[in-house]
Amino acid sequence: MENKIPNIYKLEIVEVVRESLSLYKNNYKLLLKISLLSFLISVIRTVLLYARTIFVPSTSYFITLAIALPIGLLLLYFEMKLKVTMYISISNCYSGKFITFREAFVRAKERVYSFIGISIVFGLIILPIALIGSGIFLSIEARLLKYLILLIFAIPLIYLGIKYQFAPLATVMEEGNENYFTLSERLVQNNFWRIALLMIPMVAIGNLPNLFTSNLNPWVKSLSLLYQNTISLSSDLVYVFISPAIACIIVVLYLTLRKKAAYKQV
Numbered sequence: 001m002e003n004k005i006p007n008i009y010k011l012e013i014v015e016v017v018r019e020s021l022s023l024y025k026n027n028y029k030l031l032l033k034i035s036l037l038s039f040l041i042s043v044i045r046t047v048l049l050y051a052r053t054i055f056v057p058s059t060s061y062f063i064t065l066a067i068a069l070p071i072g073l074l075l076l077y078f079e080m081k082l083k084v085t086m087y088i089s090i091s092n093c094y095s096g097k098f099i100t101f102r103e104a105f106v107r108a109k110e111r112v113y114s115f116i117g118i119s120i121v122f123g124l125i126i127l128p129i130a131l132i133g134s135g136i137f138l139s140i141e142a143r144l145l146k147y148l149i150l151l152i153f154a155i156p157l158i159y160l161g162i163k164y165q166f167a168p169l170a171t172v173m174e175e176g177n178e179n180y181f182t183l184s185e186r187l188v189q190n191n192f193w194r195i196a197l198l199m200i201p202m203v204a205i206g207n208l209p210n211l212f213t214s215n216l217n218p219w220v221k222s223l224s225l226l227y228q229n230t231i232s233l234s235s236d237l238v239y240v241f242i243s244p245a246i247a248c249i250i251v252v253l254y255l256t257l258r259k260k261a262a263y264k265q266v
Contacts, residue, residue: 011191013198016256019094020248027093031244033101034086038243041079042236045072080116084108086244087172090251114171118180122167126160129153162196163188166254173254187257198253206239206246 024031048071085101085108092099133153140146166184174183188195 011194011253011256011260013194016198016253017249020252021245023090023094023252024245024248027089028244030089030093030099030101031086031248032240034082034089034104035240035244038079038082039236039240041075041082043233045075046233077112077116080119081105081108081112083247084112084115084172086247087169087251090248091173091255094252094255111172115168118171119168121181122164125164126157129157129160133157158196158200162192162199165199165250166257169250169254173251173258187254187261191257195253198249202246202249206242 048068052068082105085104088104088107088111089099089101092104130153133149136149136153137146140149164181164184166187167180170178170180170183174180
């Protein structure tokens with residue numbers, strides 16, 4: 001007899017998306033404020049990079065490193081802190097708790113380092129596969145073989161990406177010490193394909209602006225650096241409105257899976 005998963009454990013994708021969009025709609029002022037601050041960091045980074053190409057000679061590696069490294073790390077810290085702030089805000093709003101930007105930003109200080117650490121580990125898990133796949137892909141000229149290699153390496157990337165995607169978020173959502181990767185694996189279990197059905201199109205849609213504005217686009221590459229940076233910032237501006245929606249879906253999905261896991265343990 002086939003073992004069926006009870007309905008209480010099944011993930012309803014449409015319901016997750018509906019709740020996420022409703023959450024975004026009802027709290028858009030708070031979420032857009034956080035997103036706009038992230039955009040401001042992108043503007044500062046782009047302006048500094050452009051200024052470096054004009055005012056700092058390409059041979060001044062020491063000057064570039066001495067100035068750019070601490071500034072880059074500081075901007076990265078605040079970027080990650082705003083991401084954690086976004087997750088904390090969404091989690092509280094989803095639970096029906098009122099929270100201000102300032103409160104969420106202060107709370108983020110306690111979580112940001114663990115979030116960065118687990119994000120780095122997550123990146124190191126999938127980065128070797130991505131690098132090897134990219135290297136082989138670029139070294140092959142036959143188009144059919146290129147896409148075959150792309151497919152072969154995309155499968156483990158997608159699998160590991162979905163399996164461990166909640167590990168960084170868990171550092172924000174959970175209290176106490178957890179094995180965040182084991183927790184993520186446990187949450188995804190029994191709902192892998194449903195999560196994939198949601199995440200793959202969401203990631204594809206979320207990356208559409210980059211597809212048209214990236215330096216990989218031949219038209220963009222042919223432009224001057226000033227125009228390239230302007231187009232890049234226009235892409236980041238689009239993300240001001242897209243990223244809160246994606247963050248809402250990820251948090252609601254996580255909390256829904258966490259709730260179902262709690263039911264299962266009872």
